[in-house]
Amino acid sequence: MSSSQPVVDPGPEPHTTGGPVNTAGAQTRTPSPHSTEPAPDHRYLLDNARREAGERFSWLAELFDGVTRGHLDRLGVRAGWRCWEVGAGGPSIPEALATAVGPAGYVLATDINPAWLDPQGGYEVLRHDVVGDPPPQSGTFDLVHARLVLVHVPDRARALATMVAALRPGGWLLVEDADTELQPLACLDEVGPAQRRANRLRRAVRELMTRRGADLRYGRTLPQALRAAGLVDVAAAGCFPVGGVACDRLEIATVRMVRAELLAAGLADDAEIDAHLAAVDAGELDLTLAPLISAWGRRPG
Numbered sequence: 001m002s003s004s005q006p007v008v009d010p011g012p013e014p015h016t017t018g019g020p021v022n023t024a025g026a027q028t029r030t031p032s033p034h035s036t037e038p039a040p041d042h043r044y045l046l047d048n049a050r051r052e053a054g055e056r057f058s059w060l061a062e063l064f065d066g067v068t069r070g071h072l073d074r075l076g077v078r079a080g081w082r083c084w085e086v087g088a089g090g091p092s093i094p095e096a097l098a099t100a101v102g103p104a105g106y107v108l109a110t111d112i113n114p115a116w117l118d119p120q121g122g123y124e125v126l127r128h129d130v131v132g133d134p135p136p137q138s139g140t141f142d143l144v145h146a147r148l149v150l151v152h153v154p155d156r157a158r159a160l161a162t163m164v165a166a167l168r169p170g171g172w173l174l175v176e177d178a179d180t181e182l183q184p185l186a187c188l189d190e191v192g193p194a195q196r197r198a199n200r201l202r203r204a205v206r207e208l209m210t211r212r213g214a215d216l217r218y219g220r221t222l223p224q225a226l227r228a229a230g231l232v233d234v235a236a237a238g239c240f241p242v243g244g245v246a247c248d249r250l251e252i253a254t255v256r257m258v259r260a261e262l263l264a265a266g267l268a269d270d271a272e273i274d275a276h277l278a279a280v281d282a283g284e285l286d287l288t289l290a291p292l293i294s295a296w297g298r299r300p301g
Helices: 052-074 092-101 156-166 193-211 218-228 245-264 270-281
Strands: 082-086 106-111 124-127 141-147 167-178 232-239 292-298
Touching: 052 092, 052 141, 052 167, 052 245, 052 292, 082 092, 082 156, 092 106, 092 141, 141 156, 156 167, 156 218, 167 218, 193 245, 193 270, 218 232, 218 292, 245 270
Parallel strands: 082 106, 082 141, 106 124, 141 167
Antiparallel strands: 167 292, 232 292
């Protein structure tokens, strides 16, 4: 599940992030032996061992890397900094950090399944579970960053504590996560049946995420969570895209990725999914996403 050794040839084990972290090792509530309630399923829904994960990483980078890089610039990331990218998923942010810190700096990119990371990309790759493993190189990082990770982790406080413990005094933590309940729609303007169908399917995907332990309100809690973790100078911002090719291609990759789960749960049927994918592919919908809430804070000292 995790390792303390650098990864050279990552295998296709279950994913932590694509953000998100695989939480198979996290503590979960044990149902009463007298209860008929099924045990919680905390497997990450958008498993990055799947082929569609690479497409998702590319389109998420297209949509949000500019936002993330803007925050990194404002936090002062520069030559010589030591940075930890948690639940990296794809390579775009580790590569950007490696460029920013230069040869005098250091970038560590971790994931439970780092198959989409490049060990030759100018950063170190490590298989690591932010919930189950201790922080790598505790107390040494100028920056720790996680995007679309904690929303999927049942033990979010523990993961956050691990990241804070990795910071040096004065180091910055930047956490970016979605708040799906703040804006739950796929189409903001329900002008016809295709838009209503898109929103029904978005609700179905949200239901699957909830069943897997995701907190769809987590984004709004980030400022308070960072203060509770002992950070100071905490601030936050939010954004969400509306329309465009990247939103369309991300939607197609995501729906294809969870299609079997939607069918198995009885939340959609083949005809509905096929019609939705055809409408997206034809460019008939102005799709949007949940807001990405970015929050940052500094370890005192």
